[in-house]
Amino acid sequence: MTGAGESVINNPGRRRASGPGALGLVLGHPFDTVKVRLQTQTTYQGIIDCMVKTYRHESLLGFFKGMSFPIVSIAVVNSILFGVYSNALLVLTATSHQERRAQPPSYTHVFIAGCTGGFLQAYCLAPFDLIKVRLQNQTEPRAQPGSPPPRYQGPVHCAASIFQAEGPRGLFRGAWALTLRDTPTLGIYFVTYEWLCRQSTPDGQNPSSATVLVAGGFAGITSWVTATPLDVIKSRMQMAGLEQRAYRGLLDCVVSSVRQEGLGVFFRGLTINSARAFPVNAVTFLSYEYLLHSWG
Numbered sequence: 001m002t003g004a005g006e007s008v009i010n011n012p013g014r015r016r017a018s019g020p021g022a023l024g025l026v027l028g029h030p031f032d033t034v035k036v037r038l039q040t041q042t043t044y045q046g047i048i049d050c051m052v053k054t055y056r057h058e059s060l061l062g063f064f065k066g067m068s069f070p071i072v073s074i075a076v077v078n079s080i081l082f083g084v085y086s087n088a089l090l091v092l093t094a095t096s097h098q099e100r101r102a103q104p105p106s107y108t109h110v111f112i113a114g115c116t117g118g119f120l121q122a123y124c125l126a127p128f129d130l131i132k133v134r135l136q137n138q139t140e141p142r143a144q145p146g147s148p149p150p151r152y153q154g155p156v157h158c159a160a161s162i163f164q165a166e167g168p169r170g171l172f173r174g175a176w177a178l179t180l181r182d183t184p185t186l187g188i189y190f191v192t193y194e195w196l197c198r199q200s201t202p203d204g205q206n207p208s209s210a211t212v213l214v215a216g217g218f219a220g221i222t223s224w225v226t227a228t229p230l231d232v233i234k235s236r237m238q239m240a241g242l243e244q245r246a247y248r249g250l251l252d253c254v255v256s257s258v259r260q261e262g263l264g265v266f267f268r269g270l271t272i273n274s275a276r277a278f279p280v281n282a283v284t285f286l287s288y289e290y291l292l293h294s295w296g
């Protein structure tokens with residue numbers, strides 16, 4: 001890693017941080033599992049209660065359910081997100097990566113490019129996210145002999161049984177809510193990042209590693225705070241059709257959730273998600289800046 005003062009960008013010779021996105025994801029996955037359970041199940045009183053019950057019932061492994069697919073998909077989804085963002089900025093501002101520091105794009109262009117990336121990555125993410133949420137919500141303990149097996153034996157079996165039961169469209173359950181969640185919030189994600197970087201970097205210079213990490217972390221938190229209400233709805237749409245009744249659509253899910261649990265339902269999992277979002281996105285932006293400039 002580079003020293004805080006040095007800029008990550010001007011040290012192309014530094015060893016490439018291998019798979020930081022995946023590392024961030026592994027560390028963040030237990031938080032994500034607790035978030036999903038708080039959002040879709042009413043049996044937990046809160047974060048600690050969910051953690052204690054999960055650990056008691058399913059041991060430490062319970063926190064890592066549904067992780068294998070996101071490990072694979074996060075690299076693809078992030079490269080689509082950042083690739084589309086970068087190229088959309090190129091099209092909008094007609095400046096190359098190198099010129100970007102000298103002629104920074106307007107926040108409007110950053111927002112539009114971020115929304116474009118958010119929209120396109122959402123559809124690629126949808127099937128992977130559905131399978132992750134379905135597996136994370138399997139609260140059976142490790143299969144003991146004689147105990148009924150969980151509904152899904154793993155990510156591939158989960159995908160196959162959804163496909164068999166509902167056809168290809170079944171794999172896109174909740175995709176509309178996911179797209180509505182990600183499109184505006186990823187515009188916010190990149191605007192927050194760019195704004196924070198520029199606040200602490202002299203004009204025309206590249207941000208230091210420390211700046212990139214802090215700006216990326218707060219971009220993650222800001223975007224997840226604005227994404228949480230639709231994140232709750234998305235998770236519920238993805239779980240609908242199993243035990244609890246299927247909703248007649250996104251609006252029905254919103255109305256019945258508010259009716260049953262009040263407006264607070266929209267902020268389920270916000271705290272734990274924000275705690276997770278800082279390190280995960282700090283690392284994500286650091287590797288993005290690194291790749292951008294080692295390719296630049």
Ligand SMILES: CN(C)C(=N)NCCC[C@H](N)C(=O)O
Binds near residue numbers: 182189223284
């Ligand atoms: C608010 N949203 C949906 C986002 N910021 N998405 C992009 C970053 C997602 C990152 N891999 C993470 O898991 O936080």
